Amino acid sequence: MTTPLVPVPHRVLRRTVETNDSATLELGPVGSPLPAFRPGQFMMLCAPGVGEIPVSLCGDPSRQDGTLTHTIRRVGAVSAALHDAPVGRVIGVRGPFGTGWDLTPAIGGDLLIVAGGVGLAAVRAPVLAVLADRHRYRRVGLVVGARNPAEILYRRDLDVWQDAGIDVVVTIDQPTRDWSGPVGFVTEVLARLEIDPARTRSLVCGPEAMMRYAVRILEGKGMQPWDIEVSLERNMQCGIGVCGHCQLGELLLCRDGPVVDYAIAAPLLHTREL
Numbered sequence: 450m451t452t453p454l455v456p457v458p459h460r461v462l463r464r465t466v467e468t469n470d471s472a473t474l475e476l477g478p479v480g481s482p483l484p485a486f487r488p489g490q491f492m493m494l495c496a497p498g499v500g501e502i503p504v505s506l507c508g509d510p511s512r513q514d515g516t517l518t519h520t521i522r523r524v525g526a527v528s529a530a531l532h533d534a535p536v537g538r539v540i541g542v543r544g545p546f547g548t549g550w551d552l553t554p555a556i557g558g559d560l561l562i563v564a565g566g567v568g569l570a571a572v573r574a575p576v577l578a579v580l581a582d583r584h585r586y587r588r589v590g591l592v593v594g595a596r597n598p599a600e601i602l603y604r605r606d607l608d609v610w611q612d613a614g615i616d617v618v619v620t621i622d623q624p625t626r627d628w629s630g631p632v633g634f635v636t637e638v639l640a641r642l643e644i645d646p647a648r649t650r651s652l653v654c655g656p657e658a659m660m661r662y663a664v665r666i667l668e669g670k671g672m673q674p675w676d677i678e679v680s681l682e683r684n685m686q687c688g689i690g691v692c693g694h695c696q697l698g699e700l701l702l703c704r705d706g707p708v709v710d711y712a713i714a715a716p717l718l719h720t721r722e723l
């Protein structure tokens with residue numbers, strides 16, 4: 450019997466270096482597995498003796514063996530301890546928490562997924578879910594932004610996804626000698642895209658400013674805010690709607706988010722966290 454506030458031990462089964470500051474950990478339960486997750490949800494990962502942080506679930510949601518996959522970018526003490534965890538290390542896990550991406554309205558229509566930086570981790574699970582049922586969607590696009598080629602996550606996956614029927618466009622902020630693809634912000638790619646606004650649903654995840662500008666472009670092309678979902682980050686501690694640390698306006702983002710309909714998020718995005 451698990452309670453949502455008690456970390457459940459998981460062992461690092463595999464560690465894949467993604468970039469110079471990001472790694473993907475595959476975690477296996479030491480005992481009983483935690484409940485299944487929905488794409489878009491997150492776990493609280495605890496590095497023993499260091500601390501606990503929220504991290505998106507980025508693995509295949511159809512896997513039934515209790516394995517959890519997380520990509521962690523090293524930015525501070527806790528993320529560094531988790532990022533550096535070697536195979537065999539046991540860490541604590543609570544969850545899954547929060548809301549997921551709602552793919553149902555996209556069935557029979559077009560889906561446009563937009564991700565910046567480590568935000569790609571939060572949309573990897575819905576991409577895998579869509580690929581498992583690719584025939585249920587018309588056009589599926591994925592626009593990925595990274596600062597430079599060395600910071601692009603999942604490079605091998607991106608090629609596989611392209612071959613499996615997703616229109617993948619990767620753009621980098623600044624030109625480099627080893628890059629022949631698009632250069633510029635994701636908003637510039639979005640501005641050039643042709644979309645059918647009445648039949649498109651969009652999932653957007655990345656730095657908040659990027660999400661606001663991306664949504665502005667999508668709205669400029671005729672999309673409605675309720676057809677766009679964003680994933681929002683705030684400081685999280687309990688993960689279960691009790692401590693109030695993740696408050697954004699009337700929302701508690703660990704419970705009412707992180708995935709929020711843009712029609713709800715838009716008026717709140719200038720609200721500072723507590």
Ligand SMILES: Cc1cc2nc3c(=O)[nH]c(=O)nc-3n(C[C@H](O)[C@H](O)[C@H](O)COP(=O)(O)OP(=O)(O)OC[C@H]3O[C@@H](n4cnc5c(N)ncnc54)[C@H](O)[C@@H]3O)c2cc1C
Nearest residue numbers: 502503504505520521522524525526527528570682683707
């Ligand atoms: C729902 C949710 C899902 C998340 N999913 C992922 C994920 O899949 N992969 C991942 O790597 N991270 C993810 N994060 C962010 C992650 O939780 C933070 O990077 C982490 O809390 C930082 O903790 P720390 O103790 O390592 O660093 P801190 O000591 O808290 O911060 C160190 C420095 O990094 C900055 N910083 C802290 N958080 C962020 C952030 N989110 N973005 C940019 N700068 C930041 C701080 O301002 C500070 O300057 C997610 C956050 C949320 C809320």
Ligand code: FES
Nearest residue numbers: 686691692693703
């Ligand atoms: S993290 Fe405690 S209420 Fe959301």
